[in-house]
Amino acid sequence: MLITGTADGPAAHVARRLAADGAEHIVMLAPGGGDDPGAVELKAELESKAELELKAELDALGTGLTMADHSPADRDGTARLIERVAETSGRIGTIIHTSASGELAPLMDLTPQRLAEEIRAHLADTGRRLDELCGMGPEDTVVYFSTVAASWGSKDHGSYAAATACLDALAQRDRADGRPTVSIAWGLWDLPYDGDTSDGPVAPHTERSRRQGLSPLDPRPALTALRQVLDHDDPRVTIADVEWERFAPLFTLARPSRLFDDIPAARQAIEAARGSAEDTGTDEASALRRELGPLAEDERVERLLALVRAHVAAVLHYPAPESVEPDRPFKELGFDSIAAVELRNRLRATTGLSLPTTVVFDYPTPRALARHLLAEVDPGEAGEAHPLSGHLDEVEAALAGLPTGDPRRAGLVNRLQALVWKYAATAQEADGPADEEDLTAATADEVFALIDRELGV
Numbered sequence: 001m002l003i004t005g006t007a008d009g010p011a012a013h014v015a016r017r018l019a020a021d022g023a024e025h026i027v028m029l030a031p032g033g034g035d036d037p038g039a040v041e042l043k044a045e046l047e048s049k050a051e052l053e054l055k056a057e058l059d060a061l062g063t064g065l066t067m068a069d070h071s072p073a074d075r076d077g078t079a080r081l082i083e084r085v086a087e088t089s090g091r092i093g094t095i096i097h098t099s100a101s102g103e104l105a106p107l108m109d110l111t112p113q114r115l116a117e118e119i120r121a122h123l124a125d126t127g128r129r130l131d132e133l134c135g136m137g138p139e140d141t142v143v144y145f146s147t148v149a150a151s152w153g154s155k156d157h158g159s160y161a162a163a164t165a166c167l168d169a170l171a172q173r174d175r176a177d178g179r180p181t182v183s184i185a186w187g188l189w190d191l192p193y194d195g196d197t198s199d200g201p202v203a204p205h206t207e208r209s210r211r212q213g214l215s216p217l218d219p220r221p222a223l224t225a226l227r228q229v230l231d232h233d234d235p236r237v238t239i240a241d242v243e244w245e246r247f248a249p250l251f252t253l254a255r256p257s258r259l260f261d262d263i264p265a266a267r268q269a270i271e272a273a274r275g276s277a278e279d280t281g282t283d284e285a286s287a288l289r290r291e292l293g294p295l296a297e298d299e300r301v302e303r304l305l306a307l308v309r310a311h312v313a314a315v316l317h318y319p320a321p322e323s324v325e326p327d328r329p330f331k332e333l334g335f336d337s338i339a340a341v342e343l344r345n346r347l348r349a350t351t352g353l354s355l356p357t358t359v360v361f362d363y364p365t366p367r368a369l370a371r372h373l374l375a376e377v378d379p380g381e382a383g384e385a386h387p388l389s390g391h392l393d394e395v396e397a398a399l400a401g402l403p404t405g406d407p408r409r410a411g412l413v414n415r416l417q418a419l420v421w422k423y424a425a426t427a428q429e430a431d432g433p434a435d436e437e438d439l440t441a442a443t444a445d446e447v448f449a450l451i452d453r454e455l456g457v
Helices: 010-020 037-047 049-060 075-089 112-125 128-133 148-152 158-176 204-212 219-232 244-251 264-273 282-292 297-316 337-351 366-377 387-400 407-431 436-440 444-455
Strands: 002-004 025-031 064-070 094-097 141-147 181-186 236-239
Touching: 002 010, 010 025, 010 219, 025 075, 064 075, 075 128, 112 158, 141 148, 141 158, 148 158, 148 181, 158 181, 158 236, 181 219, 204 244, 204 337, 219 236, 244 264, 244 337, 282 297, 282 366, 297 337, 297 366, 337 366, 387 407
Parallel strands: 002 025, 002 094, 025 064, 094 141, 141 181, 181 236
Antiparallel strands: none
């Protein structure tokens, strides 16, 4: 077996798992020179006292290990290495191309020339040359490590996503030609940052991935999934640890997508994110209306502005709500799509309102958002809501808690209908005489409904 990739990345984990599964010999080709820190570290690990027992176990299984540098341009040197391995351990029948490093850059920031160069370099590391040198035939297996960025996109992986998408296409073409080629789209691996094996700092892209709902993959279950893929010969698989409640609404923030329609958890998360306030917090909305009802309009705005600033400070890790400038655009405050969804979720839970995931972009400052919340809460007419208006929410809650056939529910409904009819008729009389032709034009059902409302039955 031959594995390409850096020795401090997924390649080393794959090598250990294949050895444990009984591989006879493993060749690891790491790009770069012999001073690669990962290669030195791995060699030291294999020679350390802690690894002596493991090495003895691998020797008992007949597993050998050859580590070497690999430069795509040095075709002759790679050919000599493969010949030596073939002479001592037999020909290579499986090649696993693990993830190469990709430069973080949005696609729009790349020129066509730079994009072409990066794709060409990526394909050179995991392309046809190595397959040809190993003499891979129709019965041999080639595995490409792709990325979820090539499956569903990623903001900062423009060239990397494009290059691995080419590998996906290459794998599909090989399978069409009868070669057992597999392409696996991986999520982010949970690996040490800058070679630090302790509980050191978390890589910025790792933290962002977690906030998006993509947890870094634990190598052990990830490699178990790899074994299942190879055993079942699945040609195109995505392996990722996804928190759908967070990821799916973010993925559909800018536009709808049907990519995850066949995944029940994703579909439920998207539907929940678009759900109404009735599904999320009627009690919270009622409490907020009661609190705002007696206040003047400017006081209501200030109360909701304080609420917005508090949640903005929590999302962006500001020291205090007062640090959030009320008239400064959210984008300038530090908001991105992840923060926008987090703020929407917080406000939705607090207010019980049905708010879209784009609410931060629709109302781009804290003050504008506070005014929108006031319009959504609607505690009463502008400025002069009656203090008793909040009790209507209590009546609504009481009705919602009574079964349909409960006589108390029917009594409340009839009483409310009678009150509405009585005071609506009073308002019409104040405006002028009613149009008698309206009653003569009414249907029989409308007349009976009128009598029911008038009598409160």
